[in-house]
Amino acid sequence: MPSTIGTVLTVTLFGQSHSPAVGCVVEGLPSGHHVDLDELQAFMDRRAPGRASWTTPRTEADIPRIVSGLNEHGRTCGTPLAALIENTNTRSQDYDELRRVPRPGHADFTAQAKWHGEQDVAGGGHFSARLTAPLCVAGGIALQLLAERGVRVAAHLAAVADVTDEPFCATELDDASRTRLTQQMDALADGRAFPVIDTRAGEAMQERIAQTRAEGDSVGGVVECVCTGLPAGIGSPIFDGIESTIARMVFGIPAVKGLEFGTGFAAAGLRGSQNNDRYRMRDGRPAPQTNHAGGNLGGITTGAPVLFRMAVKPTPSIAQEQDSVDLMAGTDARLAVRGRHDPCVAPRAVPVAEAAMALAVLDSWLAWPASDPSCDRY
């Protein structure tokens, strides 16, 4: 099921950029959770387009309508929750043109190859970043369920091109570092318009984005995401490890080209004596002293923060005219991408990363084989 993910908590995404609606079906939500619709909307708004100079001017209300899965008290009733977001701001398009000349960097050509020309071409169809809206509906609900369990998730824009934000303080696990990480997460939860820890870095990033847009170009970035408050023991062996679970979801987000956990690629340059996270007793419990592992070993959580970084490529839609081909004529062609585009999609990918983290972590938690969920019985 290509547009479905999850083991116990599953999410199915449907819709195309210009179909009547996009939406999701979420199966496996524990019953009895009150879905806070205002909080969900606030989360959706962080992803929504048209809110700032760095996003596409296409504006969509992005208000999800939940058509099933709640009981009369607005609480999850144990059966599939379906939500719809109407596509109100679609535009009539020149379908013939779209079908002939694929946009470089988009899935136009590959969708054509896969479905022999029957794909929905308008706006990228099912491959549009618009599908991250229903992913955020599912993720927003997962975040609420995790909050009830004492788990927090936060992400920020770690880099735009070579302008970098302060990284999450999640490799050292001493008291001072824990305090700093909490401060960082609090700051990000504070509703800031541009999702960075260091607001000056954020200004530099926005400047870079504005400049790139002015040149008819786009730019990439890196999103960093952290999850705290998880007990040890979440995740399952081999292909259902927390890393595999997050990875399958993260690479389902349009434009992501790289993913690393904890020290990540830099670990390839370290020695075992540097990269190993040693244990010490802490408040009567075993705890890793450092967190090069990004909060998991063998795909199972250690109790330390789970942390990943994902690389977001520059938006393929650029104002500059580009080389392409005419698939019907079988000739070379030139293409000027029209339409409304983000010069940098990375900022809007920040809440999407949180949604992915929340869904992957909650699914792994629910899939955890029963019995005592404490990890203190050593």
Add this chain to the structure above:
Amino acid sequence: MPSTIGTVLTVTLFGQSHSPAVGCVVEGLPSGHHVDLDELQAFMDRRAPGRASWTTPRTEADIPRIVSGLNEHGRTCGTPLAALIENTNTRSQDYDELRRVPRPGHADFTAQAKWHGEQDVAGGGHFSARLTAPLCVAGGIALQLLAERGVRVAAHLAAVADVTDEPFCATELDDASRTRLTQQMDALADGRAFPVIDTRAGEAMQERIAQTRAEGDSVGGVVECVCTGLPAGIGSPIFDGIESTIARMVFGIPAVKGLEFGTGFAAAGLRGSQNNDRYRMRDGRPAPQTNHAGGNLGGITTGAPVLFRMAVKPTPSIAQEQDSVDLMAGTDARLAVRGRHDPCVAPRAVPVAEAAMALAVLDSWLAWPASDPSCDRY
């Protein structure tokens, strides 16, 4: 199913480091394929331990016994293929000690937390890199099936610490670059003992590994893997894209901490005008001119080489004594990891990366909805 992966072509891994056997079940193999057992064994031997100074001295014959799935002609018969590898070289171990003091960087602690002390502790149990042996059985068969379809897979050790090999020539797609990539793949297929393109880089890597081992330490590396000969149109949308499929498998390989496709993390620093792969007609067919995308857009192949790099952390087992805890006593403890270990697991991860690529690509291909598999009907 945590130890199972795949949509149409599925692989289930079973076994623990010191259980009677490890093995795999492969469902969904097309019928009628003659499994070349010699070729399979040659592939297995590339992963097997005990062959060189840079691996663990634990020697295992690693000869898979196929107990089902073949007909009387040795051809796949359409039903599950099961293969076993006996664990002949297990050692009696001090289980109590293993259960008390978790090794930093291994899954000992997390397995204990997850299964409340019922995990198989010996040698890392189901989390042992030994489980990559049956993964290579499945992958080795997938490689044979892909070869019949004109598809090649190759991997090499791109880096050990800061010593780097020549990278695959797979970003440019002009004739000279294609020739060079073929030469690189041919060289790697030539049975060289140490899996690098540039043998001098390989010598420097082996020296670095030897030196690290002498210091009682270990070191990490990067593996790069490429796949050529694929038609456009393989992979499915969103969560079953070729990147998501590879990612779930690659993060199931022990010690992998990062993964990137094509230009990967470096794409975050590029502009759209640099990173987009423009199309031109080539021999009457549309083709991307460059391959920053790593052979796929929207998770669906473009026809260009699929390329990934994965970061392998330094082996957590090191000879140096390390801090840990005594889980039963609830006290701090010191641990000297005994046993036989690779000072660098990255070289042996090279065929495993090929196995992962082959399984992910073949599964995506088989899952491709029927109808004409050509992509020339535009």
Add this chain to the structure above:
Amino acid sequence: MPSTIGTVLTVTLFGQSHSPAVGCVVEGLPSGHHVDLDELQAFMDRRAPGRASWTTPRTEADIPRIVSGLNEHGRTCGTPLAALIENTNTRSQDYDELRRVPRPGHADFTAQAKWHGEQDVAGGGHFSARLTAPLCVAGGIALQLLAERGVRVAAHLAAVADVTDEPFCATELDDASRTRLTQQMDALADGRAFPVIDTRAGEAMQERIAQTRAEGDSVGGVVECVCTGLPAGIGSPIFDGIESTIARMVFGIPAVKGLEFGTGFAAAGLRGSQNNDRYRMRDGRPAPQTNHAGGNLGGITTGAPVLFRMAVKPTPSIAQEQDSVDLMAGTDARLAVRGRHDPCVAPRAVPVAEAAMALAVLDSWLAWPASDPSCDRY
């Protein structure tokens, strides 16, 4: 995924009897199929309530709104097709009463036990037969795809209580029997209001139903369903055989309590020499001479008609007052089921059986491993 079924062609049902909407998501539809919305509506109308004296007076337009999965030509575009049916005719209900006193024969008590009182109680929630409406959307599209492949599906009401219709002529496979089966299927396709082959039997059944309703009671029935035009070789071994696939779906239809294929339970009383379907050459092809097997052996089609019968229990909602309990007070109670009910649900289960057959068969067909789909190459 409890409310999802299928391997390659998957259907997810969502909604509750009185939620804003019910609907389905269908993944895995081959691209390029033109969905005939009029034909789909005609199929939906056969299931819809409020059309005849033998159904519930609750009237719902039951017009599905397809919100994704089609391209601009109205053809499937390869990505998930989602359809919604608004619940327009819901009634405000006394939720407290519904939650206290479970209706015998309905899932009220079991849903309460499973979800600890958080289930949606109104109208049976997710367990309502209303969920067969979106199942018929998915099934109606599957029927169209099968028709393109030369496959026909038909069902009829084989029995109401002890009043029986003429059975499908599908056990003998001689020319006369084939002609008769075609005539039977043609007659049923002729838009008759009451789905029987023998209209006089139908009149007797309707009389029986009317009489039962007059007595404040309900009655059960049997639905028989046949599928012709399938090639041999569809279905997969063991748990994905065509029988297992149909069975999982059929027992997902509310009120079904029994299922048999071909000669079914009667085969238990036969001898092998009677029950075996011998082969003879027919028009140059091997063909079974009889069809006790119901069109499959080992779960794989033989080319003969696939045939099943399913037992439908009497509607549990009856006008007579019944014994129950008050779950909150912990006391015995009496219950009079209010609301609008079918005195016999079996007639409306007829198109649902066709939907189930179509979805199971098409999914099995699409899951069929590639290569030449002909079965004449012996």
Add this chain to the structure above:
Amino acid sequence: MPSTIGTVLTVTLFGQSHSPAVGCVVEGLPSGHHVDLDELQAFMDRRAPGRASWTTPRTEADIPRIVSGLNEHGRTCGTPLAALIENTNTRSQDYDELRRVPRPGHADFTAQAKWHGEQDVAGGGHFSARLTAPLCVAGGIALQLLAERGVRVAAHLAAVADVTDEPFCATELDDASRTRLTQQMDALADGRAFPVIDTRAGEAMQERIAQTRAEGDSVGGVVECVCTGLPAGIGSPIFDGIESTIARMVFGIPAVKGLEFGTGFAAAGLRGSQNNDRYRMRDGRPAPQTNHAGGNLGGITTGAPVLFRMAVKPTPSIAQEQDSVDLMAGTDARLAVRGRHDPCVAPRAVPVAEAAMALAVLDSWLAWPASDPSCDRY
């Protein structure tokens, strides 16, 4: 995954009648369960051939070798349990003959059609009833886990042709009926060689079987299976109801052609007022007074015994010469089935039915969303 079943507790079967081995992989077993190998062997022996006059003279030791999934204490360790049964008593066969002339009633023809002649023909390959041996390994372990939870499963041979055993006393739920059901289950657990409640009925059945065998023929039967001790609330909506789950498994057992729950097909002839199971308080808890439903409503357990009956067709292998075709010559042919066969497979299907019940019930239980498993909080 055709040869795999289950949601949380999954079973994969592999092997062919004459491959080196048959076996299973069981994923999702809760950790910490001590597998009683003697008890497992005793269960296996009930299915094993060659023990009595009514079975095939092919004798196989059928001793499973568990190669993974246990820790050093013989307890489940949370990771996949794999078991092998060697095929020691295979015979060299005339493969060419087997491939040419399909046996009526077996899957020879359909496997040929599906895999284009690449199937393993010997002894029915993967479709052989021999595959029920590893199913019984998995089921035997599930039975042990259920026993720890206070759940019992029993099956008996309800009919051979028209000779019937006393049925389970599971429709009435008063004290006397409960006592009688317990007596019936105790009697069956008493190790009797022929699995019936009424031993005189058993004698008549064996006589009937012997007589049929003497005539070179075979005969069918019915197996009835019951499960007691389950709490209310097990099973999931729509397609993962306990009935759908059991059904998919039961129709995976060779020769099964019908399945019914509780009153089953007979319910089609009843009125709602007869078939509804009314509730009364019993010992302070709500409980159904009768059990026409077979222990579930909406696919979710009520707390009453889950009961199913399955129809087993007469063994297709009979000594009499039969009509068939020569698939290679394209001509009619005659076939005398050689080899060793059960004249009635139903007796050996009795433990298989228990295995199927146990696996389906335990999987549904483990898949039950977390939170308080009691159902007394009304």
